[in-house]
Amino acid sequence: MKRFAGVLLAALALTTVLWAQGNFLINGAGATFPYPIYSKWFDEYHKLHSNAQFNYQSVGSGAGIKQVTEGTVDFGASDGPMNDEQMKAYQDKHGSAILHFPAVLGAAVPTYNIPGVNSALNFTPEALAGIFMGRISKWNDPAIASANSGAKLPATDIVVVHRSDGSGTTYIWTDYLSKVSGDWKNKVGKGTSVNWPVGLGGKGNEGVTGLIKQTPNSVGYVELIYAVQNKIEYGTVKNSSGVFIKADLAGVSAAAAGAAKTMPDDFRVSITDAPGKTAYPISSFTWLLIPAKFSDANKREAVKDFLKWMLTEGQNYAEPLSYAKLPKEVIVKETKAIGSIQ
């Protein structure tokens, strides 16, 4: 027992000495959706800069915003931008602002299970909003059938499936529906969890997929990455130029590029229903939440250096992990914004 305590003490002393030699830990917490790429990035970056260690906990966007506001972590991450109220809360507490840095892009796709329909269905914004509002309740409704002349749609009741857990995917989906339907915006709104007018809730992408697979005549939404990796069939969605787009990484990046021209300087922008012929309309950034002011100069330089690396080399890790890369226009804008971190 004594020996064990001795070893423990020695180990503790050794780590303290090592840490004292200019090593430092930068803690972050937030969204679960980008966790695979964040952990890859922090790992690769640590290999290049052995003295800077990033530690990221995927506790959820809400918890990420809360923790960075309370100052228990050095940076946060969120699938939805912070709202004005949250920005003000941060400003009041710290006396300085918090900055949003888009890291990668994600998208949500409509998936369904209709016996007898094997081809990819085309969804218009009106059809999607109507289905999820509960106004369109049969598969052979003209709003769906008019865009799918080839498919034999049955006269059965539609079973809507949505996420039951709070999630960035739900945020993207409801953000899109709020943009294309005034009715949705006023009655339901956008958020990581909403008061769904109709439907069953499944926990996680796998829960939604499970329910859809098991329930005939159902429709729901999952993350693009999840659908690609698990080879789940999904439908196309009509974008703002009137083209039906089947989601892929290029289409998602195109949406970000299309939105870049009108992008505000704080990057708190929704890119759903973005302009552009090839843009997939149900896309979104996921953001790193970085304080504008660091009291620790080491941490500040490390974070700034990491952000620069993330926008250049880091982006090459995105596509192998099925995340869409940031388009050039956004990278240029972000590189400029790094300078404002003090």
Place this chain on the structure above:
Amino acid sequence: MATSSATVPAASPVSGSRSFISRLLSGDEIVRLVTLLFAVCVVGVTLLLVFELWVGSALPRHKFGFSFFITKVWDPIFDQFGALPFIYGTLVTAGVALVIAVPLGIGAAIFLAELAPARVSDTLEFFIDLLAAVPSVIYGLLGVFIVIPLMRDYIQPALKSTLGFLPLFSGPAYGVGFFTAGLVLAIMVIPYIISVSREVLLSVPRDQREAALAIGSTRWESTWKVVIPFARTGIMGSIFLALARALGETMAVTMVIGNTPTISASLFSPGYSIAAVIANEFTEATGDLYLQSLIELGLVLFLLTFVLNGLARLLIIATSQRGSGPSHA
């Protein structure tokens, strides 16, 4: 041994002449203090839990007051929060679970304790204990892959065509919902009921049975009229243990209940439970009112468990005064 330990508390005031130090040195006092500390910890943790839940839910308590309990809307976007559908779902699923599990569990316990040969009983007991130790996510998967399809394709249509005139068995059959959640919960709590009830039945003194048989009762009469009344409080204890587990179960329920806050007379309807909504929404809850409303739901679940446990105690006291056997609980 039993008698000597029973006299210790009575003897302690007499031994007041022995100094505190000598009692400390002899070890008795140390044991008393340490175990007292452990016992106080239990109360302390419970009180701390209630305190934290109470303080953590200040916003919704002030904003909604009592209407939190009777509001049906749960809308994080427009900041409207009501607990009614979740309370309803929690009670209905736990109720369905007990309706199914109690007769099955007690029946099995009677067989194992009274009728089965000892070797069979012990072997089965091993499997039952194994079932009780299976993690709930496994039961959830069982629910998703076996119970839900069975429900949707066979059980619910059959119930609809025979008992469909009852509001309990009406509406579309999705497979997920109150009934499925209740059934999965029943499967989960049956091992508890069997295991505890069997032990209680086995601990009924032999002479009770022999006396009953000696005055000419059949085997069944001795079991039903003598052994079970004797073990009644213990069996009730097993049921309340099962109820507590059913009320608080999270993972398995959220996988099969449909996660839709509805109040419907139909057991086929999808629903939601308190534990499930907390687990689902807590991590991504943004905004203080939203987060604190979830914490208040935790407080409600605590209250619900507390009240039901209190009622259980009252029931046990009331029945044990009428009954003949001593209290096992």
